[in-house]
Amino acid sequence: MAENKKIKDLKSKLLYEKQNVHKTLTNEEITAADNFCEGYKAFLDNGKTERLACNAAITIAEKAGFKEFVQGKKYKAGSKIYVNNRGKSLILAIIGKESVANGVNIIASHIDSPRLDLKQNPLYEDGGMAYFKTHYYGGIKKYQWTAVPLALHGVILKADGTAVTICIGEDDNDPVFCVTDLLPHLADAQYKRPAKDLIKGEELNILIGSRPFKDNKETDTIKLGIMKLLNEKYGITERDFVSAELEAVPASKARDIGFDKSLVGAYGQDDRVCAYTSLMAAIETKSPNKTLVCVLADKEEIGSYGNTGLGSLALEYFITDLADMENIPVRRVLSKSKCLSADVSAGFDPTFPDVSEKNNAAFINCGVVISKFFGARGKAGTNDASAEYIGEIRQLFDKNNIIWQTAEMGKVDAGGAGTVAMLIAKMDVDTVDIGVPVLSMHSPMEVTAKSDIYMAYKSFKAFYDN
Ligand code: MN
């Protein structure tokens, strides 16, 4: 017996075992996690597109005392500021007690999610119905987007330059839209297609109406009927779609999953789960030593290109403004800065174990995930954080009782992915990927665990407090 105990002790001292959050969380902490996720679910429901998420984040930040950044103004320690980048991405900061010469603490996540974007000439009529043509945004399994209720969001710039905001399908009294799929009875030929073409891109057509004008010999009367409704409500004509950004997203609301309500099921958790947790960590940090920077970026799902994505210089320009306040070259600030690139990780799914290597997979309820690297085919296209920086983060998390795990995205050569980490590392900033494990990533119903969400929040708070 004594020998057994000795081995047990030695095991716990020398061997590593992944820890389920629920083994160590107190009942109070579980309640705190559950409560935290009520705010999170509301954020998801209010922020289903990058524009809406940006707005929702500004509302939360302004309530917490953040004010729009004024270039050239000198800010004192504790000042809370934000930069709204074209209504689609957001940078928040709290000025630290220390000089920015010591670097700033950045957490960067993204608020765009995969969806169906309308084409620039979307409207057509066929088979006695009216439809919108779409071009999908981000990496989706196209078949998952058929036969689910869709809401429509976005903005239309009319010929006279005025903007109209569109939001249809969120209110219970609103109509919704959908992409129709073939009935199984007639799907023999469809089943023979490769799975990625089960639904083809050009088959993601959104059904938007079917009522023609009565007793009329003209063609396109269903299309005309739809346009008449849209003209009455929004004052638009068909040509106005050319200067519009309209996004179809799942109309469903965020829900608890499971008898124990331990999980969150919702659209757009990649990566609004990291956006919300980092935003809350930022606004709840009172007066940080180092200047805190919280970035909610756009365009990550399509490669971070565009001036609202992290591939643009917008973040560097903002940190330059901070450096200019103290007359310090921005490169000196950047090379001392630290970043958590906050994005979701693939959670281990026991129904599909073959794509994961269990020793290096992210498990649901095992805490926030640190990923040294993402990438594909021999780590290509990744940041690959240094042992030194991960060592630093590890110490910080252990000191603050954060439950965390490490993981990579699936088995070697099973596929791969990228994040914004390399774009921030490019500015000479120490960067590592961190995030929440997600099941059914990029689907209309992504799944996360409340305890992991809470651990992400706690880890971001510890990073900003450091
Ligand atoms: Mn992501």
Ligand code: MN
């Ligand atoms: Mn993604």
